[in-house]
Amino acid sequence: MKRKYIWILLFILATGLFSAKSFAQQVQGSVKYLTTYDWVKMINSCSYLSKDRKDKTAYLWGNRSEWKVYNNLYFSSQRSKYENSEEKADPDDDEGYAGRKETFYLTRSYENKTYFDAIEMLGKVYLVSDSLKTPDWKILNDLKEVAGHVCMNASLTDTLLNEKIIAWFALDIPVQAGPDRFFGLPGLILEVSINNGAKTMTAEKIEMKELTKEFDLPKKLKGKQVNGAAYAAVIKKFLDEKRKAEEFPWGINY
């Protein structure tokens, strides 16, 4: 009889501890995104290039216009970090030439509502820090599965870069984080498509795990310190010049 009570007590304790732990355990982990660039679609989404040029680019390069890279996202409810992966995504690059790794770290603190980005753009490293402003996501009714998670559709328009963004966020991972500069949805963003597929980021692997040093940034990050508005001004100036020159604005990393 005693033993029975002990068992019950143990069971209660165990479940209690377990449930306590599972509630205390915060949602955190990492996502590997496959980023695909389609430069025919990129050129096609450029408002000021002539139709003739867009058609010709599609005609000449339509079937070999993609290149692919991997990116990693580390997330928790409080913060996230997004960076380039060392793993090569394009099978043709497997045994090939290794390009220089550009400085690219995007970190967000959802607690403090701030962000810090280190981005190499137009030959310079910018260290951008400012407060986080949640974008005006529109929520639509489409559902689809990405990497085993049911996701809901949200959309956004970026007026600076003239981009139409479609995001898919997971209904079962309640974290605000997402790939690239995207965040601020009720669930982890697992897929983003910019300008009808000109650039897409799709989660390939999601791991829920305790993170330790993954949020750390490299110790020596040198660059020009700017706020969000100053960084946007650099982009805007470049875009305006390229528009005047009627050239595609290669080199923008936002």
Added chain:
Amino acid sequence: MNKVIFAFLFLIISIQAFSQQPSRETIKGIIKDGDNNIAAFATVMLLNPHDSTLQNFTQTNVDGAFVFNNVRNTDYLLKVSHISFLPLQMHVSPSQTAINDLGVVAIKPIAKELFEVVIHEAKAPLSIRGDTIEYDATTFKAPPGSTVEDLLRRLPGIEVDASGNLKTQGKDVKRVYVDGKTFFGDDPTGATKNLDANAVAKVQVFDEKSEQSKLTGVDDGVKEKAMNLALKEEYKKGSFGKVTVAGGANEEGVARWAGRANYNRFNKTSQLSFIGYANNINETGVNWEDYNEFKGQSTFDDYDNGDFGFSTGRGRYYSFNSDDSPLNNFDGRGFTKNYGAGMNYNFDNKKTKLNTSYFYKNNQQNYDEFDYKETFFSDSSFFNHDTKHYNDMRQNHTVAARLEQNIDSNNVIIAKANFRYSIISSNEKMNNLYSVNETEVLNNLFTNNSLDKNSWKLTSAAIYRHKFKKKGRSFAVSGAYNRNPGGENDDLYSLNQFYIPTFAEEIHRLAKQDIDNQQIKASLLYTEPLSKRFFNEIFYNFNTQDNKVNDQVKDHLNSDARIDSLSVYYTNKVMINRLGTDFRYSYNGLNIMLGVAGQYLQMNGRYSVDKDLPLIIPPINKTYWSLSPKVAISNEFKNNMQVNFEYGYELTEPSFEYLQPTPNVQNPLYRIEGNIDLKPERTQTFSANYNYYNPASFSNFGVYADYSYCPDAISYNQTLMWVDSVGIVTVSKPYNNSKSNNVSCWMWTGYPIIKTKFTNDWNLGFNYGNSGSYVNDIFNKTDQYRYYINTAFNITPTQKLVITLSGRATLSSSKLSINTERDQFSQEYTAGLTVKWQFAKKSFFESNFNYQFYRNSQYSFDQNLPILNASVRQLIGKKNHFEIRLAAFDILNKRQYIEQYTSQNYYTHNSAATLARYFMLSFSYNINGYESKIKKQQYWEE
């Protein structure tokens, strides 16, 4: 008065009402389904009802309860989503109280079948718009040729009975729309039985008002099921093409004409194109733009090189095969008539890439050329004044095919073949006037040589690449078969006339040459990753070449008897075996390769006068062994800077023309002999370059330099001798004569003076080379220097005006050690101005002016060529389908062909008349219309 009181009262009441409605509220509720099941961990969102913008979000707790604390009290769209339920949307009005308790919010579970099949199995997006459920039909693969009915049978939630009637959610589908429109009347099966499944992109099922209520406009509340089939948008489907006819004349009334046409049809996977041209305005082929459009996606090939070894590791590259290409390559001399036509077909569905093409080309050229040449001895020289009349007709039929099959992501096969049949006939009549100084004429050699040649050439290759499971480990094998047989008949006539004493010698020979060259190649490559950053490559190349040449020369003046001293039949074989390895380091922009290859080269040759006659010399059997190292380093730095360095060592075998024991005698005064004792040339090459570009300032800078050294370069030793009753005879024979050094450097930069309006670019170059050979047993070292500078200013003040100003100078000097008084210095300058001006909405003026100067003070060679072209064109029609262009070419009537150069022990300058001033009117039609805009310079990739 009553009204005033009433208004006042109303104001008070409304203020009161307004003050009663708090500015902030707390919204809460519990989410449950119809069976009272709690929806825990559901996402609850507050959206702006006007544009669905997300305002706030939260999650339900384990009890299905949610709360939004302290939100603005306004209209909201409350949205609930959960993986097991259909998304719910409801309107939430502003609350009168601080707490807005919505109570139980009921949601519907998602149809499990729909969910499982659509979302999980087909990975298709499921779209829910009120009552409409839509999914992407393209993810439900129906076999090719299937009807929509076959497709619908595969779709979850849709039942199709034996006669094709549709049911969904237990109700009959009364109507089927195609892209929102009724199809084949009222019968819903009309569309589903007739339409191709592959044309459908989306299937949408929704409730529709009954026909009755649509007619009456009174909603009877009866809903019927309807279906819409949204068709695929083939975004890359279309055609383009244009046709131009042009006619004109010069002042003498010689007609100038040209015609060009091309037509392309394409869809997502295939491209079919036709092109044709004919003209007598020296356009021997098509321009790059037309060629690019004609070849479409097969203009460039990737992974095509089967000769593996010392790859610098670039995974993806494109190569342009210029062999047999129908591009314009007029050499500048005389007048031509040109005809050509071809077709090209490309198919590419990413798994299979196929390209096939056929091209026919016919070029007829004739010109008169005047050549001046001085040939130096150690202490004197002699001169040639030659006049040449040349005409030819060249025809080519080319059929090419290339197939790339991606069996899966780890295996790819590439097979390609190119077959060309050529017919050439030419005639060259030449007067060679020999003199020892400018006035004292020795003799005149008249030659009249005709040639007829038929040949075909096959080049074919296959490559197979395999990637192993281990990342970076790969294997490739390739094989190639090339064959080039041909037959040639030459009629060689010469008449050598002497003035003091008067004397003439006539020679008339007929030569028949049969050639058959065959080459077989095979290569293997294995790549092993040693770590993430280190790779090892091992490669093997096999190359064997068999040549058979039968050259029979007959003396036509001596009853066509064979001339044994000039006739030769030879077979020879070269076999190369090369085995090599390299180690590569690739990480973060730094790529280093160190490698070495051992090469074993065997040459066998047998020479006789004719096929069945005994050998005239013992068979040649030579073997060479070499070990060649290779180094390649490249590094990318910050700020878009890149540095490359390369070192290589190569062994090149002497060609069989150099070795053959029977001389080549095209005319009695010029004789080329072979040398059986030649050794291969060993060449070491160093090269380095630096590149920088600044995308923010639109500027770039680059430097390139290379140096090569060959200690045993092959060059012709010359023996110049006076032979009585023949004249000055030149006998050339190749030897491994001397050290040869070559240096070249290039520098280029481009930058804006005013961004997007005014840019400047520069190209600077320097070349130095030395080589040596014996002239009459005296060693002559030739040092040659060449300097090149080019600059251009591009001015674009408005979108309607583009001006380019350019200048170029090329200075060459050469020093001959045997005759230091004959140091040469020649100059060539060009100044250019191009204007493109859109002077009215559809009217354009284009002009370019080029002023070229040729100078060599030692020979008083002084030629100026001012070339001015101008045209106006007008676009006509609503969509600019037509264009009329009036053009004047070489308005100053100065164009001619000019060339000057120094080599070994001679200086020469040549000139030939060519197409000068003419006027032309052309009409063009473009099926998609012309762009009413000045064409900007485009980059090759766009």
